[in-house]
Amino acid sequence: MAEQKRDFYEVLGVSKGASDAEIKKAYRKVAKENHPDLNPDNHQAEVRFKEANEAYEVLSDADKKSRYDQFGHAGVDPNFGAGGGGYGGGFGDFNDLGDIFGSIFGGGFGGGQRQNPNAPTKGGNIRQTVMVDFTEAAFGCEKEVMIDRTEPCSTCGGNGCAAGSSPETCSNCHGSGTVQVRRQTPMGVFASSAQCPKCGGKGKIISQPCSACRGQGVERKRRTVQVSVPAGIDHGQTISIRGQGNAGSNGGPAGDLLVTVTIRAHAKFRREGNSVLHDVDISFARAVLGGELEVDTIDGKVTLTLPEGTDTGTTFRLRGKGIPDLRGKGRGDQYVTVNIATPQHLNKEQKEALHAFAKTMGEDGADLGKKTLFGGKNNKKKK
Template identity: 40%
Template sequence: MADHYEVLGVSREATPDEIKKAYRRLARQLHPDVNPGEDASEKFKLVTHAYDVLSDPEQRRRYDMGGDSSPFGGGGGGANFGGFGDIFETFFGGGGQTRGARARSRAERGQDALVRLDLELGDVVFGVHRDLEVDTAVLCHTCEGSCCQPGTSPVTCDICHGSGHIQRTVRSLLGNVVTNQPCATCQGYGTTIPYPCATCQGQGRVRERRTVSLDIPAGVENGLRLQLPGSGEVGPAGGPNGDLYIEVSVAPHETFSREGDDLLATIEVSMPDAILGTSTKIDSLDGSVELELRAGVQSGDILTIKGRGITPLRGSQRGDLRIGVQVVTPTRLDSKERQMIAEFAARTKAPAPHLAEFHQGLFSKLRDRFRG
């Protein structure tokens, strides 16, 4: 049998890199797709087998020590494990082609992207349209995802011949065990790109700022994430896009707060207006509205204006605007005003201050959101 070093045309002291370069040079000359002659086909098999042996450190060591490197076992004074080898080749696919191994695709799904969107409370009432600027990976406009320079294309790997895997034959006590490993030359893709696209460096995608138009529905809450399928980053080699997630952040309002689909606010009422009652206009988030204050209104009373709250995320019936009353007691009175209040107190014979029955409802209404 021909010497493996002679077949590859390298010395016995050749480095792994020199062996690899010699094999690739001969493989390009003798590959059946390039040189269809029968003689070239036989030489190609010898070159491939020589490379399989010399590129594996353990097999090369055994070969240099005079061991048999034939894929068929036997000969050379070594033990003949051909019978077991045939069994293992049947189970592990020890033929000339890799069985069950497929080259992996360069195109992969892109990553999801997350963008934060700041909204005002007024945007939540009816919904709002926004144009968002996002910085993500997009399809390369030069190669359109092929990863190659225009006019070129990927070529079949001359090491694994397009399978994306390399077979290794390992001698063991039970015979020849054939294993499959990803091809180191093409990284398991089965093809190589001799002329990568200069724009994307062979990635098939580039980073770019783009505009995403978005209709934010009414009723979104702080921290809610909206999903836009297929609007995230494009994958390598033009793979499908990931998703884009919009995280909503609603800024606090100086007048109104939210409780479910209702809006909450507090109105300060003077003592005379609380006693006599009055009407006034207040500015809600979608325009002015008339508010009636009945005579004798008390601090802690809740006035409700129907349909002036928030449109729910899934529905059309708006919530209410609930307004907590806070009666303001005057702190600065002149002598005449003080006399009038004293006469009023005498006429009404108001009772002295005293403890009253505890009302949990009053405190729950005013808790947190209705503090003055």
């Protein structure tokens, strides 16, 4: 009975003022969630699926929608004697619904467009890693990597056939690689595309396969590939070498070799972007008196001038002594941080010199280096 039907807008979950696009989008969602193929033996889903079809048939038709908005179900159901085309379980506009089911289920009523299985296809990429030293990454280098990849069979040339034979177009799918499968449901017959069982989706059949590759058209080879590591590359970055991956199919290009760079840690230097960081220990005397300090850089040793009274933790900048920019836009800088190293195990003469220095600084040198009651040096906490 029509009076027992749910409101069509409620069925699709849209408001009465919804646009055609909103109605269509809502229908797609409800139909997909409750499609019989996705909900076998689920009676409630079957009921909701039927409701959605009825609702969409009316609300997607401007004339029927107008009558429904004015008279409700009586305006579109002939059982009420109010005219109208009715909907009684049909699907209305098959073209529209075919498009919808084609996009949802990959075939729907019309099958949809399928990719040609015999079209040229690019081969798969290969991933590899290479380890380089800190300075090799900074200035670039050449490395060799070993890979295993597929290549066109050297015996059959890649067609997979024995000498004197060639692939045949599959008579079952006529080269498309897919066949139409029709399924009877309570809502009617649904058609969808499936892989051709005869050719396995390839669209062609090799009756006399190559003995070397067994009809696959490719063979696995171990190769050594030269990799040019560019100056300035950073840890974890990847170099792409086109055409050095696995073989393509049907005349398609080979894939790429993707080489990820790993940089060994350096004993002295650290890297932040294009900057090089370097810590240097200096003596107390050098920090106080200043002078010239020889420091290491990735280019070799350079002389740095320390001013008198340099504090521990002071950082100096060496322009242009950092990492070359990967895009060739100059170089970064090196930052040298100096730390005052406290001398250990002083002899008597050195200690006396420090006591004398302390007195000149206004300190009472008598208690410096004194032993505590516990046998250690006097290092009382400052208040």
